[in-house]
Structure formats: C-alpha cells, structure tokens
Amino acid sequence: MDRKIIGVDLGGTTIKFAILTENGDVQQKWSIETNILDDGAHIVPDIVSSINHHLHLYQMKPEQFIGIGMGSPGTVDRDRGTVTGAYNLNWKDTQEVKKIIEQDTKIKFTIDNDANVAALGEQWKGAGENxxxxxxxxxxxxxxxxxxxxxxxxxxxxxxxxxxxxxxxxxxxxxxxxxxxxxxxxxxxxxxxxxxxxxxxxxxxxxxxxxxxxxxxxxxxxxxxxxxxxxxxxxxxxxxxxxxxxxxxxxxxxxxxxxxxxxxxxxxxxxxxxxxxxxxxxxxxxxxxxxxxxxxxxxxxxxxxxxxxxxxxxxxx
Amino acid sequence: MDRKIIGVDLGGTTIKFAILTENGDVQQKWSIETNILDDGAHIVPDIVSSINHHLHLYQMKPEQFIGIGMGSPGTVDRDRGTVTGAYNLNWKDTQEVKKIIEQDTKIKFTIDNDANVAALGEQWKGAGENxxxxxxxxxxxxxxxxxxxxxxxxxxxxxxxxxxxxxxxxxxxxxxxxxxxxxxxxxxxxxxxxxxxxxxxxxxxxxxxxxxxxxxxxxxxxxxxxxxxxxxxxxxxxxxxxxxxxxxxxxxxxxxxxxxxxxxxxxxxxxxxxxxxxxxxxxxxxxxxxxxxxxxxxxxxxxxxxxxxxxxxxxxx
The missing domain is CATH 3.30.420.40 (ATPase, nucleotide binding domain)
Incomplete structure (x- = not known):
C-alpha cells in the first residue's frame, strides 16, 4: 500500500495542511485560523486535533503515514524539534512542537523554518524541477x-x-x-x-x-x-x-x-x-x-x- | 593493512605529489617541474612516470592505494575525468587525464579544479577543522x-x-x-x-x-x-x-x-x-x-x- 505524507505550513494568520503522496502530489488540503491568544498556547493542540480529525474523516490510520513535516516561523531547532522566538505566533519561549505532535498523533514529525520549507517545495515540485x-x-x-x-x-x-x-x-x-x-x-x-x-x-x-x-x-x-x-x-x-x-x-x-x-x-x-x-x-x-x-x-x-x-x-x- | 592515498596538485610551474594515510597525514611528498612544452603533451606522462617511479622506490603496489586524487587548473569534467582550457598548462584541447592515468598506474583516479581541491584540503586538515x-x-x-x-x-x-x-x-x-x-x-x-x-x-x-x-x-x-x-x-x-x-x-x-x-x-x-x-x-x-x-x-x-x-x-x- 502506498504511504502518505502530511505537510503543515504554520503561519501567523493561517495554518495550512495537506496530505500528499510520496511523489509530492497533493491529495487533500485544508486550513485553519492561527489562534495566537494565550502566548500561542493553542497552536500545537489545534494542529494535533485538526490532523486527528481529518484522519478520522478520511478513515486513515497513523501507520499509513511516512511522517508529518512542518515549516514554522522563528528559530527552529531541527534536532530537538523545537521553535523559539516566533513573534508573529506570540511564541516567546521555546515550544516542544515535535514532542507533543508525535505523542498525540503517533506519527513521526520533522520541522524546518518556513523559508527553507518553501524553497524545498519549489525545488521539488515547482520551478526547481527537482x-x-x-x-x-x-x-x-x-x-x-x-x-x-x-x-x-x-x-x-x-x-x-x-x-x-x-x-x-x-x-x-x-x-x-x-x-x-x-x-x-x-x-x-x-x-x-x-x-x-x-x-x-x-x-x-x-x-x-x-x-x-x-x-x-x-x-x-x-x-x-x-x-x-x-x-x-x-x-x-x-x-x-x-x-x-x-x-x-x-x-x-x-x-x-x-x-x-x-x-x-x-x-x-x-x-x-x-x-x-x-x-x-x-x-x-x-x-x-x-x-x-x-x-x-x-x-x-x-x-x-x-x-x-x-x-x-x-x-x- | 592500512591503505594509502596519492594526492596530486597540478600547477603551471610545479606538480606536487604526496602519499597520505586515510586520515590525511602526509607520509611522503615530492614535486617535479611542469613541462608545458608541446601543448602540454608531456604533463600527464610525467605525472604517471613520477608516480610509478616513487611507488617502485617505496616498494609499494597499486593495490595498496585507495586512489589518486588531483587538483587541476582549467575546466574540469569530473565525471569524464577530463580537463579543457587550462591555459597556464598550454592545454587548449580536452585532455583525457583520468583515462591515461588509470590505465598506466592501475590506480583509481578522481579529479576536481584546483580551488575546490584547496578548499577541501583546508576544510579537512586545516583551518576548517573538518x-x-x-x-x-x-x-x-x-x-x-x-x-x-x-x-x-x-x-x-x-x-x-x-x-x-x-x-x-x-x-x-x-x-x-x-x-x-x-x-x-x-x-x-x-x-x-x-x-x-x-x-x-x-x-x-x-x-x-x-x-x-x-x-x-x-x-x-x-x-x-x-x-x-x-x-x-x-x-x-x-x-x-x-x-x-x-x-x-x-x-x-x-x-x-x-x-x-x-x-x-x-x-x-x-x-x-x-x-x-x-x-x-x-x-x-x-x-x-x-x-x-x-x-x-x-x-x-x-x-x-x-x-x-x-x-x-x-x-x-
């Protein structure tokens, strides 16, 4: 069975989601508003529940996914999976993004900063022709x-x-x-x-x-x-x-x-x-x-x- | 038995050679003058005979070497192992460097341009601290x-x-x-x-x-x-x-x-x-x-x- 990928683009006003094939073809996409209230404390839980809700909707299981990849503003620690100082999200302190998302979705999580992620997108499937x-x-x-x-x-x-x-x-x-x-x-x-x-x-x-x-x-x-x-x-x-x-x-x-x-x-x-x-x-x-x-x-x-x-x-x- | 490497630095006035360990420690070094006469036709044969002569001198065999790496001026085709337009060597036409050196030394040959090779040297064993x-x-x-x-x-x-x-x-x-x-x-x-x-x-x-x-x-x-x-x-x-x-x-x-x-x-x-x-x-x-x-x-x-x-x-x- 073909395995799928989840892509998440975290921005200051919306969070975009997509389910893609291994070849990078977008099969489903949706988005939610970014709730930056309470020092951005709702953002990671909102991401988790939106993913879990959509997997339920499409009758998909965590095992069907290679992983979740996410682009984030702020300073990203790729190894630890944390984000620090993303001011448009009201994230002043370090956020344990990877830890929470992996724990609550049971899917492997990878993160990088938003400009790098957009570069990868264009390189892979856009003007960069892979x-x-x-x-x-x-x-x-x-x-x-x-x-x-x-x-x-x-x-x-x-x-x-x-x-x-x-x-x-x-x-x-x-x-x-x-x-x-x-x-x-x-x-x-x-x-x-x-x-x-x-x-x-x-x-x-x-x-x-x-x-x-x-x-x-x-x-x-x-x-x-x-x-x-x-x-x-x-x-x-x-x-x-x-x-x-x-x-x-x-x-x-x-x-x-x-x-x-x-x-x-x-x-x-x-x-x-x-x-x-x-x-x-x-x-x-x-x-x-x-x-x-x-x-x-x-x-x-x-x-x-x-x-x-x-x-x-x-x-x- | 530890295998060795031969490094060659081809320049317009001298050709430098070294025998190194896998860790990049120089064990032997020597150099010869670059003979750019006759459209640089002597250069590759001179490299081959200098290597073979030194292997004989040190009683070493081709099988003891991982390979020969060389830095060259001019435009280097790394895949084909050729050099074109190295004007300080009088090489106007494309030179089949890899083909001849591999054939006449029986050692695998790799080539890149001289600035890249110097960068690698400093990165590996010099100021770049690997x-x-x-x-x-x-x-x-x-x-x-x-x-x-x-x-x-x-x-x-x-x-x-x-x-x-x-x-x-x-x-x-x-x-x-x-x-x-x-x-x-x-x-x-x-x-x-x-x-x-x-x-x-x-x-x-x-x-x-x-x-x-x-x-x-x-x-x-x-x-x-x-x-x-x-x-x-x-x-x-x-x-x-x-x-x-x-x-x-x-x-x-x-x-x-x-x-x-x-x-x-x-x-x-x-x-x-x-x-x-x-x-x-x-x-x-x-x-x-x-x-x-x-x-x-x-x-x-x-x-x-x-x-x-x-x-x-x-x-x-």
Missing amino acids: DTDVAFITLGTGVGGGIVSNGALVHGVGAAGEVGHMNVEPDGYLCTCGNRGCLETYASATGVVRVARDMAEEFSGDSQLKSRLDDGQEITAKTVFDLAKRNDLLAKMVIDRVCHYLGIACANIGNLLNPSFIVIGGGVSAAGAFLLNNIEKYFEKYAFPSVRKTTHLRLAQLGNEAGVVGAASLTLS | DTDVAFITLGTGVGGGIVSNGALVHGVGAAGEVGHMNVEPDGYLCTCGNRGCLETYASATGVVRVARDMAEEFSGDSQLKSRLDDGQEITAKTVFDLAKRNDLLAKMVIDRVCHYLGIACANIGNLLNPSFIVIGGGVSAAGAFLLNNIEKYFEKYAFPSVRKTTHLRLAQLGNEAGVVGAASLTLS
Missing part, C-alpha cells in the same frame, strides 16, 4: 530565502539562507537587523515603497506615482509595479533601482553556488515577467559568464502550496 | 574559492565557488571576465596594486607608497601591506578599501551559507593577522547578527600543502 541545486528568494513583508545544494538544504551553523540580509548598498537604508543596506530594505514589499518615497522627493517630472505620494495616498509595492508597467516615469525608476539590487544579489548567489535555478517567489513576485525581466537585465550584467549561461532565473510556481509541499518533503530525507 | 560547512577564499594572482556545505563540495551546474567574481562595486574596475566591479579586481595581488595606483593619484599627503609609485618603482601587494603595517597613510587607506570589499564578500557568503569558517588563503594572505583583522572589521559590519556570532574568519593553515591534501580527500567521497 534539480539538485536550486536557490529560492521570497519577496514578501521581508525578504527570505533557502538554498538547496547537492540535493540537500544548506543550513550552515543554522542561519543559512538569509538572502534578505545580503548587503547590496554599503551605508544604505537601516535594516531591522541593525545593519545598513540589506537587500530586504529595498526589495521587500515595504522596501519598494521606501525606495519610491525616497526617489519621489528628488523627482520633478510628470508622474502619477509622485502625485499620489504628494497627495498622501496609501501606496503599496503593487501600486509601484502597476504604474511602472503603465510607463510611469518615477515608478519605472523605482523598479529599476529595486531590480538592480535584486540582480546583484542573484548574480552573487549564482557566482557562489551556480545553481540550475534561482526561483523568485513571495507576494512581490506577483509582478510576474515584468519583475523577472528587470532582474535578469542586471543578473546578466553581474553574473560570471559561465554562470550567466547556466543559472536560470524563474518565477515560483506553487504559490501558497510551496509551504505544505516542501514541509512534506522534509519527511523523505 | 567541519561540514566551510568556505575558502584564495587571494593570489586571481581570487578563487571553494564551498563545502553539508560535508560536500558545492559544484552547482559546474562553476560554483567563483568568489572572485562576486560583485562588490557596481560599475567598478573592469575584470578579465568582462564584468565590472568583481572582487578579484580589488583583492587579488594585482588588484591591490591597482587600487594603490588609483588612490595615489588623488592622494596629496605624506606617504612612502606615494613616493615609490611617483618614482616609478615596482610595487607589489606585499609592499602595500608592509607599508600599511608601518602606518603609511596611503597604504592604510588602500588596505582599508581592499578589506572593505573582502568584508562585504565574506559577509554575503556568511549570510547565504552561514559556514562555521570562512578560510582565507593564497599569497596575499601572507599579510596574516593584519589582513584578517581589517577584513573582520567590515565582516562584523555587514554580516547578519546571528551569522556574525557563528561564522568565523580564519587564515589558511596548510599553505602549499592544501592542494595535495585536498586532492587526496577526493578519493574518499
């Missing part, structure tokens, strides 16, 4: 990433994949990490808006983006991309600057690791081919000639499903 | 590198480890690779001199370095480091700039891979702790806080032996 060498960058509220080399996630001493904190501008914008000029300060959703506000001050031509900002209207990264696509001069300058930094970061990832694919996902990547083409322009400029030919930039393909799929794949290694 | 995650940067005529993650060399599609071509200055110096602002253009032996000449032009204070350059005296990277150590103002400014770029590159390697150690070797690293401290200053500034605490910069320890030791280790994986 290649052994894939880098993943997610452009959202922050900028995160994950690196797969020789078919395995790179953890280093623990914090590998901090793509958002690669320096792209010495003495650039101040970052939440305390450093200056991190990629995240320019290329996250808030970073794009920051660049827009900054460049608007010096800009004196004709621009809708400029008028909206001067008007005090709320703008988002999407506003900037949409206006740039409609040839707004300032918006185009902003996107060009953001993509310049992303292009340098991708080139440096390429020069260092020469992966088959650098996959770009996250909310900001909804800007699609327009974003990708602008990044590629600078990637081509800064990548080593043989890297330019062999490392390909791609948009993520799995969207919200990358998390559960990647989480499931944790159980297979 | 850790699973080590990055290596060599500062010589050029700047090269090698990355070990999860205990294995990262090759990517083939060209991983091009640390010297990481971009550190958009629109900076033109590099031999055709791009601008590659680390190599500032931090190689010739790069340091280039920075010195450039900064001397704008410099108007009191400086021996400036006088020597204005005098038309020949200067090297060593001259610049030596003068900086003796507090020459311009020399200190040059080293500060070079180490700023090296610090950014090391920080970005750290942010991406979070290795236990980033090991700095090659001729320029003879400048020792003075070099390391100046790089660390900028590494601290640009590395992500947790990376700053867990990734340590170190000077290489094996010197010229890194090549044969790392080459030998190729036979063990």
Whole structure:
C-alpha cells in the first residue's frame, strides 16, 4: 500500500495542511485560523486535533503515514524539534512542537523554518524541477530565502539562507537587523515603497506615482509595479533601482553556488515577467559568464502550496 | 593493512605529489617541474612516470592505494575525468587525464579544479577543522574559492565557488571576465596594486607608497601591506578599501551559507593577522547578527600543502 505524507505550513494568520503522496502530489488540503491568544498556547493542540480529525474523516490510520513535516516561523531547532522566538505566533519561549505532535498523533514529525520549507517545495515540485541545486528568494513583508545544494538544504551553523540580509548598498537604508543596506530594505514589499518615497522627493517630472505620494495616498509595492508597467516615469525608476539590487544579489548567489535555478517567489513576485525581466537585465550584467549561461532565473510556481509541499518533503530525507 | 592515498596538485610551474594515510597525514611528498612544452603533451606522462617511479622506490603496489586524487587548473569534467582550457598548462584541447592515468598506474583516479581541491584540503586538515560547512577564499594572482556545505563540495551546474567574481562595486574596475566591479579586481595581488595606483593619484599627503609609485618603482601587494603595517597613510587607506570589499564578500557568503569558517588563503594572505583583522572589521559590519556570532574568519593553515591534501580527500567521497 502506498504511504502518505502530511505537510503543515504554520503561519501567523493561517495554518495550512495537506496530505500528499510520496511523489509530492497533493491529495487533500485544508486550513485553519492561527489562534495566537494565550502566548500561542493553542497552536500545537489545534494542529494535533485538526490532523486527528481529518484522519478520522478520511478513515486513515497513523501507520499509513511516512511522517508529518512542518515549516514554522522563528528559530527552529531541527534536532530537538523545537521553535523559539516566533513573534508573529506570540511564541516567546521555546515550544516542544515535535514532542507533543508525535505523542498525540503517533506519527513521526520533522520541522524546518518556513523559508527553507518553501524553497524545498519549489525545488521539488515547482520551478526547481527537482534539480539538485536550486536557490529560492521570497519577496514578501521581508525578504527570505533557502538554498538547496547537492540535493540537500544548506543550513550552515543554522542561519543559512538569509538572502534578505545580503548587503547590496554599503551605508544604505537601516535594516531591522541593525545593519545598513540589506537587500530586504529595498526589495521587500515595504522596501519598494521606501525606495519610491525616497526617489519621489528628488523627482520633478510628470508622474502619477509622485502625485499620489504628494497627495498622501496609501501606496503599496503593487501600486509601484502597476504604474511602472503603465510607463510611469518615477515608478519605472523605482523598479529599476529595486531590480538592480535584486540582480546583484542573484548574480552573487549564482557566482557562489551556480545553481540550475534561482526561483523568485513571495507576494512581490506577483509582478510576474515584468519583475523577472528587470532582474535578469542586471543578473546578466553581474553574473560570471559561465554562470550567466547556466543559472536560470524563474518565477515560483506553487504559490501558497510551496509551504505544505516542501514541509512534506522534509519527511523523505 | 592500512591503505594509502596519492594526492596530486597540478600547477603551471610545479606538480606536487604526496602519499597520505586515510586520515590525511602526509607520509611522503615530492614535486617535479611542469613541462608545458608541446601543448602540454608531456604533463600527464610525467605525472604517471613520477608516480610509478616513487611507488617502485617505496616498494609499494597499486593495490595498496585507495586512489589518486588531483587538483587541476582549467575546466574540469569530473565525471569524464577530463580537463579543457587550462591555459597556464598550454592545454587548449580536452585532455583525457583520468583515462591515461588509470590505465598506466592501475590506480583509481578522481579529479576536481584546483580551488575546490584547496578548499577541501583546508576544510579537512586545516583551518576548517573538518567541519561540514566551510568556505575558502584564495587571494593570489586571481581570487578563487571553494564551498563545502553539508560535508560536500558545492559544484552547482559546474562553476560554483567563483568568489572572485562576486560583485562588490557596481560599475567598478573592469575584470578579465568582462564584468565590472568583481572582487578579484580589488583583492587579488594585482588588484591591490591597482587600487594603490588609483588612490595615489588623488592622494596629496605624506606617504612612502606615494613616493615609490611617483618614482616609478615596482610595487607589489606585499609592499602595500608592509607599508600599511608601518602606518603609511596611503597604504592604510588602500588596505582599508581592499578589506572593505573582502568584508562585504565574506559577509554575503556568511549570510547565504552561514559556514562555521570562512578560510582565507593564497599569497596575499601572507599579510596574516593584519589582513584578517581589517577584513573582520567590515565582516562584523555587514554580516547578519546571528551569522556574525557563528561564522568565523580564519587564515589558511596548510599553505602549499592544501592542494595535495585536498586532492587526496577526493578519493574518499
């Protein structure tokens, strides 16, 4: 009988679940709200009861499962199966996630951080085409990433994949990490808006983006991309600057690791081919000639499903 | 009976050989000159006869060896065991290195490029303390590198480890690779001199370095480091700039891979702790806080032996 896998993607607003085959095909999926009340004390019990409820519903037994894999925010101790300091879950203290889930579901449990898990998802079943060498960058509220080399996630001493904190501008914008000029300060959703506000001050031509900002209207990264696509001069300058930094970061990832694919996902990547083409322009400029030919930039393909799929794949290694 | 390994480090002027134990202890070593005449046609036969001669001398048989590992310049095809375009060896066409060496020594042969092999040597028996995650940067005529993650060399599609071509200055110096602002253009032996000449032009204070350059005296990277150590103002400014770029590159390697150690070797690293401290200053500034605490910069320890030791280790994986 074919055995199945459960993938769990734990986020600050929802917890996504899926039951997958060993080949990574999603057979069932569902989600619940994340209840972060009481220092997040309900989260792990909610995960357990949701899994047990669905196994009952589908008339499945723990023995039918290879394991449960989960992606989590915060600092993950993979060996001990604990999570510390996941502030969007209100988890300040260390949570014994693995211990409780294994005890209460009778299924083997594996955990890694959410950016790594999304990277694995795209590498396995998405834009990474199951290649052994894939880098993943997610452009959202922050900028995160994950690196797969020789078919395995790179953890280093623990914090590998901090793509958002690669320096792209010495003495650039101040970052939440305390450093200056991190990629995240320019290329996250808030970073794009920051660049827009900054460049608007010096800009004196004709621009809708400029008028909206001067008007005090709320703008988002999407506003900037949409206006740039409609040839707004300032918006185009902003996107060009953001993509310049992303292009340098991708080139440096390429020069260092020469992966088959650098996959770009996250909310900001909804800007699609327009974003990708602008990044590629600078990637081509800064990548080593043989890297330019062999490392390909791609948009993520799995969207919200990358998390559960990647989480499931944790159980297979 | 303990089996042995042969490590070969093929360079443009000498070929170094060593016989090592499985634990990487060097038991015998010797070297021969590299004869690059006749399109480098003598090189592989010279390697074969030198190995066979020494086995005869030490009364050893092919069966006593796990294998021969070799580091080579040029583009190495590891699966086929061939080398293409190693211009300092006069090898323009593809050379069937593995085929000939295995046939004529009766010992299994493994090959990788010289920077990767030196990285493996330092990772295994040098400053890397046999850790699973080590990055290596060599500062010589050029700047090269090698990355070990999860205990294995990262090759990517083939060209991983091009640390010297990481971009550190958009629109900076033109590099031999055709791009601008590659680390190599500032931090190689010739790069340091280039920075010195450039900064001397704008410099108007009191400086021996400036006088020597204005005098038309020949200067090297060593001259610049030596003068900086003796507090020459311009020399200190040059080293500060070079180490700023090296610090950014090391920080970005750290942010991406979070290795236990980033090991700095090659001729320029003879400048020792003075070099390391100046790089660390900028590494601290640009590395992500947790990376700053867990990734340590170190000077290489094996010197010229890194090549044969790392080459030998190729036979063990």
